[in-house]
Amino acid sequence: xxxxxDAPHSCTRSEDELWASLGSPPDAHExxxxxxxxxxxxxxxxxxxxxxxxxxxxxxxxxxEGILGRVMHGIRTEIRRGTLFTLTVTPLGPLRISSYLLLExxxxxxxxxxxxxxxxxxxxxxxDDAGPISLAVSLAMQAGxxxxxxxxETRRTIAARFAERIGMPIGTINVTVEDVFQ
Amino acid sequence: xxQSPVDLTVISSEIRCKAVTAVLDVVGVTEVHxxxxxxxxxxxxxxxxxxxxxxxxxxxxxxxxxxDLSVHDDSNAVAVAxxxxxxxxxxxxxxxxxxxxxxxxxxxx
Numbered sequence: 049x050x051x052x053x054d055a056p057h058s059c060t061r062s063e064d065e066l067w068a069s070l071g072s073p074p075d076a077h078e079x080x081x082x083x084x085x086x087x088x089x090x091x092x093x094x095x096x097x098x099x100x101x102x103x104x105x106x107x108x109x110x111x112x113e114g115i116l117g118r119v120m121h122g123i124r125t126e127i128r129r130g131t132l133f134t135l136t137v138t139p140l141g142p143l144r145i146s147s148y149l150l151l152e153x154x155x156x157x158x159x160x161x162x163x164x165x166x167x168x169x170x171x172x173x174x175x176d177d178a179g180p181i182s183l184a185v186s187l188a189m190q191a192g193x194x195x196x197x198x199x200x201e202t203r204r205t206i207a208a209r210f211a212e213r214i215g216m217p218i219g220t221i222n223v224t225v226e227d228v229f230q
Numbered sequence: 231x232x233q234s235p236v237d238l239t240v241i242s243s244e245i246r247c248k249a250v251t252a253v254l255d256v257v258g259v260t261e262v263h264x265x266x267x268x269x270x271x272x273x274x275x276x277x278x279x280x281x282x283x284x285x286x287x288x289x290x291x292x293x294x295x296x297x298d299l300s301v302h303d304d305s306n307a308v309a310v311a312x313x314x315x316x317x318x319x320x321x322x323x324x325x326x327x328x329x330x331x332x333x334x335x336x337x338x339x
Contacts, residue, residue: 215308
């Protein structure tokens, strides 16, 4: 934010020096030097704008951030309402859950397994909506791992995560190891 | 979430507010979400009223009260949603609404 030193300046003090001292009261030289006083007046609005930019206290900017925050929160909520699954139906009524949370539970479960990377994951609804959902997961595993063991550990981990985090019965969990990485 | 026909006067805003407050007191609930109409109002104007999070409408089989919420990462979604459902039902029952005529739908987002 430092102004150019090429600007005309008739006293020995450079614009850089003046800019650096703008936050302090004028010193003895500046009180005597009309050029420095003029430069101080000229640079004051720019220094104030720079200070506001650095501290981020511009009220218009804060207002805009607040609006953007509310908009993003609303959009996220609406996205989560996109696809819903029935968790269970109690005597009081149905309990439902967003597919977003189910997919998140799969990702968290697979991320916790060593030597494995998640490639794709999806939820397969039961043919009649009352039945349990099934899951399909494809993975890449590190070279040297046993694919069958990796698939079985993935099934166990996902089932445990769903029992703990969701509380929803799952039908089948189809795991495909489709790639190997070093 | 919204189905026809909406009738917000069936349960007063005061009772709806009590129900929402009861849900917010359930351990594991982090937030209640207003319905879509409330979200746009929230974006464009200001925050929505607490009672607006509980959407109430009448169907041929009675009243339906719907509420969307979020749960803590370490909570069990079914357990928390079931507690929230009971909390809403208790408040409605305490104000004369027959439990057997009221469906409480809870959605975890």
